[in-house]
Amino acid sequence: MLCFGTLVLKFFREMGKIFHVVSLKHLLLVSIALNVSLILRVINISEKKILHSNSAHVSKNIHLSSSPSSSSLTSFANARIEAQDGEERVINLDHGDPTMYEKYWQQEGDKTTIVIPGWQSLSYFSDVSNICWFLEPEFAKEVVRLHKVVGNAITENHHIVVGTGSTQLFQAALYALSPQDALEPISVVSAAPYYSSYPSITDCLKSGLYKWAGDAHSFKKEGPYIELVTSPNNPDGFVRQSVVNRSEGILVHDLAYYWPQYTSISFPADHDLMLFTVSKSTGHAGMRIGWAIVKDTEVAKKMTKYIELNTIGVSKDSQLRAAKVLKVVSNSCESSSSEGENFFEFSHNQLATRWELLRLAVQKSGQFSVPEFAPQFCTFLGRDFKPQPAFAWLKCEQEEVNDCESFLRSKKILTRSGKHFGFSPKYVRISMLDRDQNYNLFVERLSSIFSS
Amino acid sequence: MLCFGTLVLKFFREMGKIFHVVSLKHLLLVSIALNVSLILRVINISEKKILHSNSAHVSKNIHLSSSPSSSSLTSFANARIEAQDGEERVINLDHGDPTMYEKYWQQEGDKTTIVIPGWQSLSYFSDVSNICWFLEPEFAKEVVRLHKVVGNAITENHHIVVGTGSTQLFQAALYALSPQDALEPISVVSAAPYYSSYPSITDCLKSGLYKWAGDAHSFKKEGPYIELVTSPNNPDGFVRQSVVNRSEGILVHDLAYYWPQYTSISFPADHDLMLFTVSKSTGHAGMRIGWAIVKDTEVAKKMTKYIELNTIGVSKDSQLRAAKVLKVVSNSCESSSSEGENFFEFSHNQLATRWELLRLAVQKSGQFSVPEFAPQFCTFLGRDFKPQPAFAWLKCEQEEVNDCESFLRSKKILTRSGKHFGFSPKYVRISMLDRDQNYNLFVERLSSIFSS
Structure with missing residues (x-):
């Protein structure tokens, strides 16, 4: 899966260079949208094989609730059973359910x-x-x-x-x-x-x-x-x-x-x-x-x-x-090899990939922004890196969108409005810790949101 | 262990009959005190073998706290590490820690x-x-x-x-x-x-x-x-x-x-x-x-x-x-045999024995009383029986004792005062669910409390 992630990143980086050189911006945007969609679909297919047991996470939709998102887990739970298969399914990233970590613990087998x-x-x-x-x-x-x-x-x-x-x-x-x-x-x-x-x-x-x-x-x-x-x-x-x-x-x-x-x-x-x-x-x-x-x-x-x-x-x-x-x-x-992969290295790398994907999707869409962080030296990993938080604090940059949570809800992406955090509703909080399948569908969908 | 319990009960019953017949009351009380003490010691020895893993329950004493008993588990915990080995050790029945049940679950092995x-x-x-x-x-x-x-x-x-x-x-x-x-x-x-x-x-x-x-x-x-x-x-x-x-x-x-x-x-x-x-x-x-x-x-x-x-x-x-x-x-x-002993029958019998022992100890001492219950038909066990609660609500009947909890504390029996239950301090609540070793030591000690 990380190989696919790296591929997607390389692809985005190459596309970034082309942006500057050719400047056929609108044409390329359409092209990238198509390609990102295809690549992420490939990732999804391979993950479906790995995460066959996780199908409960995004299940059948009867209808998408029209009530506004709240910080309530009860509403979250209700929304989850209202999700739909396929392109139109609801991606629920309202809560920070840390199911991303399942992969590591499955890989480590009986140790725990x-x-x-x-x-x-x-x-x-x-x-x-x-x-x-x-x-x-x-x-x-x-x-x-x-x-x-x-x-x-x-x-x-x-x-x-x-x-x-x-x-x-x-x-x-x-x-x-x-x-x-x-x-x-x-x-x-x-x-x-x-x-x-x-x-x-x-x-x-x-x-x-x-x-x-x-x-x-x-x-x-x-x-x-x-x-x-x-x-x-x-x-x-x-x-x-x-x-x-x-x-x-x-x-x-x-x-x-x-x-x-x-x-x-x-x-x-x-x-x-x-x-x-x-x-x-x-x-x-x-x-x-x-x-x-x-x-x-x-x-x-x-x-x-x-x-x-x-x-x-x-x-x-x-x-x-x-x-x-x-x-x-x-x-x-x-210890190095005998005790399995370093837990923090593994999860650090997972989040690094996710944040790169998110930043590229944000860049591609042009409708959003996420925080910029300065790199700092980590005494544990022994290198400099920028924060890669468990949540993305996303801002809707479109002037006409005052309620970012409602806007994303209309795209079937459930997030938590900035107003619950004592802040502007132009912001939403998005979980970065969901399973790959859901996370990748999210960046794919986000990257394809363009100005109306 | 139940065999020993039954022996003790039979012994008490026989002694009860003698009470009525011979009427040499004071002499007998001394004799019973000696015998109960001996029988319970035998039970204790056999239980020590069974419950070797439970030694943490009554551990070393440095000194017995002089602070009054409270309904606080923190004080309970503190008191537990202040217990002493042997005759003088503190018996802590302030809280309803249900360790009596360990025996059943050990007996059932790997089923759970x-x-x-x-x-x-x-x-x-x-x-x-x-x-x-x-x-x-x-x-x-x-x-x-x-x-x-x-x-x-x-x-x-x-x-x-x-x-x-x-x-x-x-x-x-x-x-x-x-x-x-x-x-x-x-x-x-x-x-x-x-x-x-x-x-x-x-x-x-x-x-x-x-x-x-x-x-x-x-x-x-x-x-x-x-x-x-x-x-x-x-x-x-x-x-x-x-x-x-x-x-x-x-x-x-x-x-x-x-x-x-x-x-x-x-x-x-x-x-x-x-x-x-x-x-x-x-x-x-x-x-x-x-x-x-x-x-x-x-x-x-x-x-x-x-x-x-x-x-x-x-x-x-x-x-x-x-x-x-x-x-x-x-x-x-x-089911009957293949699925092990009926859990409720087993624990019902344990408590029945304990309540009989308690009532006999109360009778022997003459200083206390416990509630009297009317028998009622049980639809589950298919027979009549009297309630045998998880706690004994014991009253100090001595006129000069107004604070039963302090009185029992002076005998190194920790209980919870009636005042915490919105009631008279002449009452205390005593857990009936402790391990056999502790419970038997308790009834032994209670039975040997006479008017001063």
Whole structure:
């Protein structure tokens, strides 16, 4: 498959040169559209053979819902069953379902297979000597090892708190960091464009402890506040730092995407409270496992207390499975041939190809733009590269299109509108982590959108 | 082990007869104390051989914490590592850790072993055609089958919503049933003694949607309210119905203990919203899997939405494992010899023995009382029996003891005070689901407590 990707890239590059030389622009555009379409169809056919088991992803369409896209997974799920076969099928890239990673794990075979006997893990307790009493020691060990191998976070003298995904840990952090007896809820802010679920998660129970206060750039209220720093950022992929910078600020660093397939690892992060998740690091979203690295002991205790009240701990089965997956990832990084292909090299290359394809499709269409990034040296991969985020933050450049999400929906491409991220609806967020078949159909369709 | 239990019971029964005949009461009490102690020691020795792998449960003591028992699992965890070997060791029965069930699952061998390859369950989605899009179809199927086999709940024309334990589903229910735009939070009530975690879970985030309003018996406020009906009840084991009975009431039925090892199954429950959990049905608390059976489609949708916001779904690994466990349980009920011992018969018998031992210890000591239950016909086991709850609701009958939890703590027995259940501190809740070794040590110690 990567050979096909490389072919497509070469083809695009050659075509790019021709653009400059011959300048028969309109004629060539039509020609390229035809060719890209053909090449991507070839890729699709070869992938259909590989991914025969993944047909559930794009299934039968009855009709395409006319309701606007929301950030709701429920709507996403509904949309998925409304997809249609063939040219007209709906491509749903609204959510960051990391199925791109299936290929690597299939290739690695039985290495990460886990066997759990029926009498295992009956107790609520995993490690009664740990503040986080439901943390499986084997999982904690592999988290520490992986961060050391990758060099993306300091774990020494920090506590590890496991959560049912980093979403639960985000709420545990809010609970732990909010004053318990304040007269009013503490403000929770993040610089726009911010992760679309932050506002709804923060406010869903109308908590008296904390309250969503919007874009950190325009936050002026005096007093204590919590600032969420997502770096690299979801949706736009830029490396970030806090923006409010006042003495009473408490920071939560969401580092879900601080892995070398997405961005250069420049230094081991060493913040007070850092969130990670297997969903974005290894692709195992169905496990629902995340972890927090926490400096302060009292904060770790309160986060543990929240998870105790919320779910009485975290699935042991998934923790044990995650431990095995992280172990195989670390092994793949440390040795060369015997332990299989380096997980991060493999997924880095997949994303590099996808981003090149996307940029070429954007260039060919002429109707869109995506962020430009500066290259940076990665201490893990030992080379410079530009960020290649898990999401594309795409802008509709046509003057007449104010609602990019609706525009793409009319092309049967489902994305998430910029408005959910506290930003302009001229932007949409597009998942870059879907299966090849779907992703390639997407770039093919995007490249063929021309000005009407 | 059951042979030893039966021996002990026979011994007690014989001794009971002697009580009536000879009336040399005080002399006999001393004699029985010695004998019970010896017999239980024999049981302990034989169990130590069986349960060699369970030594983590009661480990080394540095010192016994002097802080009062709380309903916190964190304190429980701390107390566990402070236990001491031998006669003086701490017996921690504060929490209902269902490790009693390990024996059955060890006996059943590989039947419930699950194998999960590394490329499985990467997606967030399980069944996009279901309202609860993160519900594994295999798990849903086995839930329906088990309720049919046991006859304890109607599932036809109901929705199943899976949760990270029934604790998460309880919160999902509060979210789904609370009016979103009311001027004040809806009152949440339950008849005392009520499950000790209800108040803290309900109020932990100071939600503007719902608020704990205490004992349902004394609830007088006009307007809508949510009443939690736990039946059989935690902590006291009695079968319950709603007590407020006003037109604006919304009921949530927590049926975690409505299984034939604990209580007679009199009819298939058919309420609007019913909660169940594997922790108490099969003993797999470490899986963190519960399910709700929900009549109203909109309520099922909102509960799903809460779980999406809270944890973006529920561990697929644990759902798949739970599916296998439920399947083996159903199989064990439907066929006789080839599919192993009937799970419910086995655990029913275990609890029957434990309750008899407890009642005899209470009788021997003369310092305590436990609830008396009337027998009822069980449609599943086909016979009459008295409830044998997962917790003993023990009362200190000594006039001078007002704080039963502290009193038992001085005897190195950790329990949960009645005050956490909205009730008198003369009561404590004691887990009946610990491993044999710990349970037997407990009844031995309890039986030897005499008036000072």
